Amino acid sequence: MRILIVEDNPDILANLYGFLEPKGYTVDSARNGYGGLALASENKYDVIILDVMLPGLNGLELCHKLRSELRTPTPVLMLTARDSLPDKVAGFESGADDYLIKPYSLVELDVRLRALVRRAGGQHVIGRGLRFGGLTFDPELQDAARDGVKIVLTKTGYVLLRCLMAAAPRIVPREVLEEAVWGENRPESDALRTHIHALRQAIDKPFPFAMVHTVPGVGYRLALPDAPG
Structure with a gap:
């Protein structure tokens, strides 16, 4: 599974790398929205992990651009500390496929990522x-x-x-x-x-x-x- 992480917090990013890479996943990352948009336009990913609060281009804006401009069908999992219903609705309306509230379990994160890939038609990643x-x-x-x-x-x-x-x-x-x-x-x-x-x-x-x-x-x-x- 190839994953793009767009996250500006270095500690969270390090934790994600430390958890996902030992599982055999290939991980790329960007520290801001514009960097994430560039990587998503240049490479093919199985799933994208996207923080909402990003410098320059926030996660909602980035997700909207992924869907409206790049026309990418890649599943997007949003990470955020905002847990109100309006915030969740805004995330889904921007084009996100799933939504995980901080703090979260890394095991649950992995389960959700694999479920997103399967639903997107990527069963071969796990099924082989x-x-x-x-x-x-x-x-x-x-x-x-x-x-x-x-x-x-x-x-x-x-x-x-x-x-x-x-x-x-x-x-x-x-x-x-x-x-x-x-x-x-x-x-x-x-x-x-x-x-x-x-x-x-x-x-x-x-x-x-x-x-x-x-x-x-x-x-x-x-x-x-x-x-x-």
């Missing part, structure tokens, strides 16, 4: 499944296999597998995995370690080499025997 080495996973069917041998996981195991495979062979920080599983209600105990152990038992134990690797103090990654690190 994930592959890394001999490991395959269809997130929609929750169908996993290694070297053709079916792997059965818990609900949490499938979430972790999707995150690791989407980023493979890059490292996925612990915080990203915890956010994907528990959202903002992360457990105080080291529950993630327990779920990773169960994932290893299913994916690695019956096979000749381990694919799930711990990066001490950072997170976890999938790797093949000839991969560096």
Whole structure:
């Protein structure tokens, strides 16, 4: 999935990059409305994340231009701290497809983005499944296999597998995995370690080499025997 983020807050932008890129998404960004308009006119995106309060050209004006001038059908998800009904109506009337109020859960953001892409006819982005080495996973069917041998996981195991495979062979920080599983209600105990152990038992134990690797103090990654690190 290729995503354009138009957001002027550097902290929010950094959080979005840190959450979305490990999932395997390609992310471009602009810090103002005119920059966002330029990128949208030059490139093809699967979805656009658009802040309402932007310098120069605000989000409502930018969305209107995307629809009326560029004639782009790309789904637009608006982010805003304004939660009144008139504000929501204004967002939809400008051409937005969905509306998320700050502060928001990054997990919910991801779910909404994928739903927008599917409704826009982009099911292939998710439906084609994930592959890394001999490991395959269809997130929609929750169908996993290694070297053709079916792997059965818990609900949490499938979430972790999707995150690791989407980023493979890059490292996925612990915080990203915890956010994907528990959202903002992360457990105080080291529950993630327990779920990773169960994932290893299913994916690695019956096979000749381990694919799930711990990066001490950072997170976890999938790797093949000839991969560096």
